[in-house]
Amino acid sequence: MTASREIRLAARPVGEPAPQHFELVETTVPEPEEGQIVVRNTWMSVDPYMRERMDDVESYLPPFQLGAPMDGSAVGEVVASRSAGVPVGATVVHFLGWREYAVMDAAAATVVDTALAPAEAYLGALGxxxxxxxxxxxxxxxxxxxxxxxxxxxxxxxxxxxxxxxxxxxxxxxxxxxxxxxxxxxxxxxxxxxxxxxxxxxxxxxxxxxxxxxxxxxxxxxxxxxxxxxxxxxxxxxxxxxxxxxxxxxxxxxxxxxxxxxxxxxxxxxxxxxxxxxSYFHLFPEWIGKAAGWLADGSLHTELTVAEGIAQAPAAFLDMMRGGNVGKMLVRL
CATH class of the missing domain: 3.40.50.720 (NAD(P)-binding Rossmann-like Domain)
Structure with missing residues (x-):
């Protein structure tokens, strides 16, 4: 079986989070069931809203669970598929970040066009x-x-x-x-x-x-x-x-x-x-139609602040929360 690593919530912070609130865990990737895909994540996002999910309070997204992998936006390549609609080799965005490999229902992933923009753009300007x-x-x-x-x-x-x-x-x-x-x-x-x-x-x-x-x-x-x-x-x-x-x-x-x-x-x-x-996902086609052209002609300038590797994801998150990023903070996996 394929080995993977993921970040889990080790403890709930009171006040500012710190490295001890996260845990890097080695695991194995299960085989996909019918209708599922396996994605090798290439980029993941860290975002301010994730801080609220570290608290055990009701909100518009459920809180992260102690001892369980965290999640969030990610993009990657499909490396195994039991879904006719999402073939091996497709690039997809999904919500199972904070891990190197993700197994999910194909319906939970969206295929993106990397000829239009690089994969990581779908976590930033086109996301x-x-x-x-x-x-x-x-x-x-x-x-x-x-x-x-x-x-x-x-x-x-x-x-x-x-x-x-x-x-x-x-x-x-x-x-x-x-x-x-x-x-x-x-x-x-x-x-x-x-x-x-x-x-x-x-x-x-x-x-x-x-x-x-x-x-x-x-x-x-x-x-x-x-x-x-x-x-x-x-x-x-x-x-x-x-x-x-x-x-x-x-x-x-x-x-x-x-x-x-x-x-x-x-x-x-x-x-x-x-x-x-x-509430505004219906605007995605309209936005991507405009923004992709602006990115291509250079009239929309974007920057990334990039951390390397899953082990650096907690540090990237903490740095982003302290204002250490210019533009979008991403982790390259």
Missing amino acids: TTGLTAYAALTEVAPVRQGDVVLVSAAAGAVGSIAGQLARKLGATRVIGSAGGPLKARKLVEEFGYDAAIDYRAGSLAAQLAEAAPDGVDVYVDHVGGDHLVAAIDALRHGGRIALVGAISTYNATSPVPGPSNLFSLAAKDANLRGMLIN
Whole structure:
């Protein structure tokens, strides 16, 4: 039988996760049953939402189980198949990451076209990462011609795409917030932002007032906390906020208070709307049709931060949670 390795949840963290909360385990790959496939994973994704799944609480996805392999988005090559619809050699995306080999029902995998884009792109710009930016700026907090748009975690997986997309959708000024001078420089030089806020360099509110003295129309929130407060203060009449994430709160050990200025949204006739990406999967064909062309002609710039090997997956996850990535954080298996 084929040997494989996988990452299991060894203990539930209280506060910030650490290496001891993960366990690397050697295992063997079972033979596929009728209708199943075996996939040799080549890339896997680590994402902020996984931190919430480390806690034993009810959410839109079930929590990771102690002593069981973790899961998440991955892409790989089919090496064995008992399904007529998914042949050996096909490249598929699926949700059994955090392991070198995965056995699954063929219906749980989606065949992707690597002639259109590299396999790893289907975990980034052509995956739920890119779709999140697209849904946020077209459905949740739609950009209108002439808007000023603010994006937090702007050098991250979704944010690095969102800034460029806002421009394509008609924004006249796009402002990004990120941590550190390197990321701030990349926002302007490589990811299409007009102005960058380094939230580590001083008052976030003061920097935002300088970058957008007349306020903002759209805010894509990945951070929560002080970023959300500052964005609400700067929001213009009729402004829109997409609540995509709140990474500043994910390691909290007690309930986090909401923004103190929340009710000011009423006087601004503004909209603050959460989004769950599963609700926007119907936009995938539309998004891939646009984004694949932009990737091909170079008008959509993406970056990857890559860790090598399954053993480095926990470190990649922890690094991503601390903001160590530019663009999408992936593990090459």
